[in-house]
Amino acid sequence: MSQQTFRKTLSANDVGSTGGHQAGIHIPKGEKELLKILPSLEPGIKNPDAWLECVDDEGQRLRFRFVYYNNKHHDEGGTRDEYRVTHMTSWFRDVGAREGDEFEITKTEDSSVYSIRIQQKAIQEPDEGQEGVRIRLNSWRRVH
Template identity: 55%
Template sequence: MTKKTFSKMLSANDVGSTGGHQGGILVPKSEAELLAFLPHLDPAVKNPDAWIECEDEVGGLRRFRFVYYNNRLHDPNGTRNEYRITYMTKYFREVRAREGDTFEISREEGSRYKIRIVRPIAESVTPQDEKAFRIRITSGWSRVH
């Protein structure tokens, strides 16, 4: 069986540390492979959604809502046209997810989605190395091979 894994480095907004209200993690429309990995949502329906059952790091069952906010396609004054995964706040709080952690979601064909939080490995940097040591932080999704 083929296993696919996708990851996203979490932002402060994703984990709720900015105090703002966000409607879940954004799934860009440009990420065709990720969208094909998640349940199909019919754009002909206004704001279609599907529940994603996931097994977490310790075997617990989590349910997230995958939704396509698409009122721009259905309402004359609609503004939203974006995919999001919502209902993640409780999970992020319980696992103490922080900005810079990576959220991973994977699945083998015919099985339940699996999720986990991957923490960055702390490296010690001497003052002499600081100028050469750079970390590029991205906020988008990526496929893990």
């Protein structure tokens, strides 16, 4: 039974701590391996979507929306051409996800349900007299 796992370091915007409105976690079109484990979406349709059935570490069943915002290809003056997973903000709040934590999604070959979890980052205090350095790691990566 083969499975694939991907992780993304969450940004402040991803977890809703900036107060701004965003349309979910971005999945770059170049993330071909990740997109392969997600449902196929028809680009000829404006903003096609599919619901992802997920289970977290606590056994909670959740549904997230996987959507291809593509009005650039359908509307005059359209600007969006991106994949996102939406409807996650309340779950992030429920599990206490913060900027810098990692979101993990796993797909097992013979299942239509995705396993998800949050890996919380260790809180590190800057050394006295040194300012903390913020490193932004927002991209997805495959976990082997």
